[in-house]
Every structure is written in structure tokens, then in C-alpha cells.
Amino acid sequence: MIEVLKTYNQLYMQNFSRGNMQEKEIFLLSNKNSNLILTAPHATRSFVNKKEKLSDLYTGALTQYIGEISNTSTIIRQKFTPHKALISDFISQNNLQDHYFLDIHGFKQNINCDICLGIGDFSPQNYPYLEKIIKIAEKYHLKTDVNNLYTGRFGLTGRLQKACHKPNIIQLELSRCLRDFDQNPDIVLNLTVPFLCEICKIYE
Ligand SMILES: [Zn+2]
Numbered sequence: 001m002i003e004v005l006k007t008y009n010q011l012y013m014q015n016f017s018r019g020n021m022q023e024k025e026i027f028l029l030s031n032k033n034s035n036l037i038l039t040a041p042h043a044t045r046s047f048v049n050k051k052e053k054l055s056d057l058y059t060g061a062l063t064q065y066i067g068e069i070s071n072t073s074t075i076i077r078q079k080f081t082p083h084k085a086l087i088s089d090f091i092s093q094n095n096l097q098d099h100y101f102l103d104i105h106g107f108k109q110n111i112n113c114d115i116c117l118g119i120g121d122f123s124p125q126n127y128p129y130l131e132k133i134i135k136i137a138e139k140y141h142l143k144t145d146v147n148n149l150y151t152g153r154f155g156l157t158g159r160l161q162k163a164c165h166k167p168n169i170i171q172l173e174l175s176r177c178l179r180d181f182d183q184n185p186d187i188v189l190n191l192t193v194p195f196l197c198e199i200c201k202i203y204e
Pocket residue numbers: 042056104105106
């Protein structure tokens with residue numbers, strides 16, 4: 001399993017984490033016709049606020065892998081572009097906005113939290129799956145935080161909420177420890193992967 005993740009990771013890490021610049025598409029949709037779509041817009045470097053943003057390490061490989069084993073659709077950034085390319089535009093161009101989304105990211109801060117959940121401007125009780133996600137996290141002894149450090153307001157979550165007026169998307173930020181399968185293969189195998197797969201199941 002770790003070997004598969006490492007192989008996938010090479011796609012996103014090449015060219016100093018700018019991905020495969022020969023790739024035609026910026027975003028790759030792997031469509032499994034699931035209600036839920038996992039997104040990883042920072043799988044490679046991206047262009048944010050007129051400058052280059054580093055990738056959210058391991059999120060591309062993890063999202064690709066979780067999508068495959070749980071049969072969940074994914075949209076993953078394949079390459080850096082030196083101009084703004086929004087995953088929200090890709091979602092509307094492909095008419096996918098009526099799905100549920102989990103927007104997978106990674107945070108670097110050393111905070112007393114494993115997972116930050118951003119739900120933007122809707123209130124927690126409007127989210128059909130938020131409570132379930134928090135319960136699953138508790139089961140795995142993962143500490144969650146909702147809408148504090150990461151609100152999702154300025155990313156895909158906020159943009160989709162504004163466009164669709166529906167609370168169908170949650171930004172899910174993972175700590176470095178939970179993502180880093182080079183340093184912590186056991187944690188990723190026994191915690192992160194089953195945790196994310198269990199979340200995908202509740203959307204079925
Ligand atoms: Zn990110």
C-alpha cells in the first residue's frame with residue numbers, strides 16, 4: 001500500500017512539486033459516479049494571490065489512492081500553471097456542482113489538532129455529514145477543530161457555497177503527521193487511510 005502511495009506521489013512531486021508540465025489538463029477528474037467527490041487542488045504547486053504556492057504535500061497521492069479503494073470520484077490538480085486556475089471553475093464547467101465535496105488539504109502549523117474542518121458560512125447544523133465526520137474522528141482519537149484556523153471561506157468551499165447556496169462541501173485539512181507516509185507509514189496506513197475511507201462510506 002505504501003509503495004502504491006509512493007509511486008503516485010512521484011506524479012505530484014516531479015519538477016519541484018509542479019507536477020507533469022506536459023500534462024494537457026490542469027485538473028484530472030476520475031469519475032466513479034459517487035455522490036461524493038474528493039478534491040485535492042493543492043496536490044501540486046498552484047498560483048494563489050498572484051504568487052506561487054507550495055503544494056500540500058502527499059494530498060494528491062492520498063486522494064488518488066482513497067478514491068480508488070473506496071470507489072469515490074476525485075478531482076486532483078496535475079500541474080502548476082503560472083496563472084490562476086480554479087478548481088471551482090472546473091467543477092462548474094463539468095456540471096458537477098450538485099455533488100457533495102470533501103476538499104482535502106494539509107496544514108503545517110504546529111497546533112493541538114489533527115484535523116481542521118472548514119465549513120465556510122453555513123452553520124454546523126446545516127451540514128448533513130459534519131457530525132458523522134467528527135464522530136468518526138473521535139473513534140480514531142483524532143482531534144478536530146471546526147471553522148477556526150481554516151474556515152474554507154476563501155477556497156473552494158466558500159466559492160461553491162456562493163455559487164450553489166448549498167452546504168455540500170467541507171474543507172478537510174490534515175496535519176503533516178497524518179499525511180507524511182515517508183516519515184509515518186504506520187500512521188497513514190492504520191489511521192489516515194481507514195479514517196478517510198470510513199468518511200467516504202457515509203456519503204454512499
Ligand atoms: Zn491547501
